[in-house]
Amino acid sequence: MSLNDWHPIRELREREAWVFENAPIAAGRRRVLIYSMDPWQLSAFEQFLHLAIERKGHEAVTVYFDGLLPLCAWENFEVAPPPRDKLRGRFAFMHGCMGIASRGISTYLDEESARSRAEAVVAGVRDPELEEMRFGGLPVGRIALRDLTQYSLGSFVPRRAEDYLTFRRHLVHAVMSVELARTILDAERPDIVVLVNGKSVMYSYMYELARLRGCAVTTWEEGGYFDASVVLANDDRAIDFPIDDASWQAARRRPLSPAEAASVEGYFARWRKQEARFYKYYGREERDIDRIRRALDIPPDAGLVSLFTNIIWDTNALGKDRAFASMFDWIRRTIDWAAGRRNEYLVIRAHPGESRLVFKTRTPIEAVIRDHYAGGLPPNVRIIGPESDFSSYEIAAHSRCCAVYTSTLGAELTLMGARPLICGTPFYSGRGVTRDIESAEQYFRILDSKEEGPGVDVVGLKKLLYLVVFKLVKRPEFFRGIHGHPQQPRIAIETFEGFPESMPVFNGIVDCILERRSFVSPPERVAEGAWR
Template identity: 25%
Template sequence: MNYSKIISSIIRFLKKASGKDFLSEYNKVKKIKKSRNTKYNIIIIPFFFDNNHAFEAIYNRKAEFEGVDVYNYLCGQGIEYCEKINSVMKFKNIRCELCYKKQIEFSSKFNLNSWFMNDHINYQDNLVIEENIERFFSNDKNNFIFKGVNINKVLKSSLQRFYFEAEPVISDNQITRGFLKTIFISIIEFEKLYNKVNPKYVLTSHGTYSVWGSIVEYCKYHNIPIIVWGRVYNNWGIYFANDESYLTEMVNLDNNKWNDIKMTTQKKKLIVDYLDKRTSESDTDFIYDYNSDHKKQLDKSNIYKLLDIPKDKKIVGMFPNIPWDGSVTGVSEAFSSYIDWVKATIDFFIKRKNIYLLIRTHPAEKANDAEIGRETFSTIVNEIYNELPENIIIIPADSQINSFAVGKASEFGTYYCSTIGMELTYLGIPLICAGPSPLRNKFIVNDAKNKNDYQNLLSKGLKNKLKVSKTNMKNLLKFSYYNNFTRVMPEQFINYTRQGFKGLKFNDETFIFKNEVLEHLFQTIENKNDYNFDEFHL
């Protein structure tokens, strides 16, 4: 079927319905000429989803103004499966056509050097790819290395994203082979581009899944500087990391980066105001502010009444991530998997029927997720247990009983790796960290080192021996300030809300060229300095 006319109609409809499209809005911006002198080359891997390529387009222009030749690495429909394709999505071909048209429009409107994968894949490449797919299935998958990349590691995150499952089965089927082909193509064609242009550095988003993940792993192995960006909770700002996903960089961060921060009155006010907004009933417009629909916080007595819990019983809160999302950020020191943590926690409280475990499902889960094929916390539990005792209660994502209310009603809480760790600790609620959380190993929460240690921490919590100390709170404020302000470039170019892209904050490219924040970022990357945006927040 020829989708061209259908796609064009859909694009026109979407633009009309949303009212704002980055490329259309950029047409209104007054242009300036780029520098003719070439200092060096870089590679950018744009993210074509919901106008996310806006930042990369702006960085393209900044680099060109500075005399840098930018090469954009695009699929050009050279791959069938990627991070924008998933198991519950309908009309895959139309989705791919939409993305491809965006790539073409992006390249032509900005007159970019674009390297499309589909233009460079040759017969020999296909032979190598097919040979390695067969080798992958006939060898030890866990240790299969291609050009320095652990293929299984990248493939697992790809399938987690595709199936929305914490522990997807890696079986020999069309989907797995499709993602393997994407991974091999991404590596092979990137290597060609790299050898051709010899870039000073590479810029990409996320740093995980099939395309981004394979290239980050390739660059890391071959000592190619790669900068990974992602939007964060603080007013749509951007976090940058070097040589790994920005998500894992937060977890693996050297404590020396933030421990010596001098918390001035102004810095403390910034982080306290930020945390107050995140944990209060006030309306905010932070990215992914999942609690915005249920800001009204019930008190402890109401929770006991609503859940029919006897007043003499103690409550412990459990705060799981969305299963697949909690598993993709890294490996737990204490547990073999997210599911292993779920089972260990529930089993502990099954034996202690005098204590009520309230499991507050992540608010980003939707009531119909299981119906449309997404793995939810409840589907994981139902696969392990035929039924749960009355002292273990799963609170659904859309419940009026939010995570903060559960935390305040609890003796202590246990969580895997979500931002709830920061929020509940700020509210003075002791927490046990079981997974790869950014707060881990930072003397803020109680880190479980192994399964036995986890059970010991649970027992200590039941004896009222877990507390949020002054040192814990001091470290929380320092690290949270560093993670949400020092490391975050404030968004000065694009208007974003929860509903998405709402327009540009400038009408002349001179703004890009002269913008102090972007200049600071550019110089930081060029000179390999630490990311520090303090001066633009204070």
């Protein structure tokens, strides 16, 4: 990631230092703690937020990762952690350029004694009891096991001795993180805590402890639907793209304007053509269903049932279970259902992102399935790997029944008229606009054609998608495109004079954080490239 964008900001910040002098104290002054654990390019958002909070007469405290904890944001199962000095140096450079007075987490705890205490706590728990371990009022065993799925880039189920050693290392991190969060919250007494995601190894424990204590929390994350964007949530996880009920009910009562409907339809048309954002899932999409059938050795007169899976370690899928115990439970039980149905074929489409993203999935869904069935996979089950160019859209369109877990594909297929079954709890479920599955029994009755199941409301779904894509997801004015990846935005600002009110989108974000308002409601730009 390039840090070159910060050099002109440093010069501007020094030249316009007067802008940040003598800011009046706001009525009802808030103390905002920014818990910054990752010096990625997108963290410029936190730094602009710090400055904006101070400019508005409130108090900002930025706390950053400088070591201390056993894990860091720049490591996973495949990537070794960088030297701590590198991360400290990046934070020091960024904050220095922005003129931010920040403090490292080592300010709050002594590393040696904190680690010793944590290791003693974890050592006192037997392997079979680790998952149910609690500390500081939090279910740290379950949280650590969940976060290990993302960290390990695949399914993590401790069975071997080395698995339990990994689990214990993460629990030491968990105990230290809880103690750190408790110490920071006690020392700083913030009114609001701001952090990334809320469901990942570096942020889960501060998020959970702050919520447990009744402290207001704002989470933010890469926006997903546009390059150089962010999504935010107050007292919820931004990664879940939550829409508050009041905003949804108001939107549901109001008809979409022709322009709003066209913007949703146009966006998802571009999404299907891989033109809406940076991520690409097909090389050359194969849309001929007859060729797909022949390649999969499926007779032309056989019926199709299709499943479309998520990436196992995607935080959008973790803990999003309702009718089934997990995504794999859903897949396994559907395979078992398909066994013996000779003239109907089950097609399981692995998520293309398993092999096409920067980090490859360590336990691809096909490998998990074949390992579970150990050569005994029913003959009428077909698995399409992530590298395949076979069109998910065409497979779904030609299926008697199609189903997703939490993928956005479920919303796309609903817009297309394919009426997929939604078997997990993605952001668009639970609103009465998609065919949400409430129980495994209901799911199999629908597959057996014994029940029609819930209907769809395509107009209502368009209203919901408009709220998420064009209202909830934000494109702050200081992000100007990307360097080569959505997590590496180009950062630029011409002047701090009038900041942050000179940036209507970003200023609206700051006000929503301070005033605890819905991020759907502030005025924004409209249409492609313009804002209301």
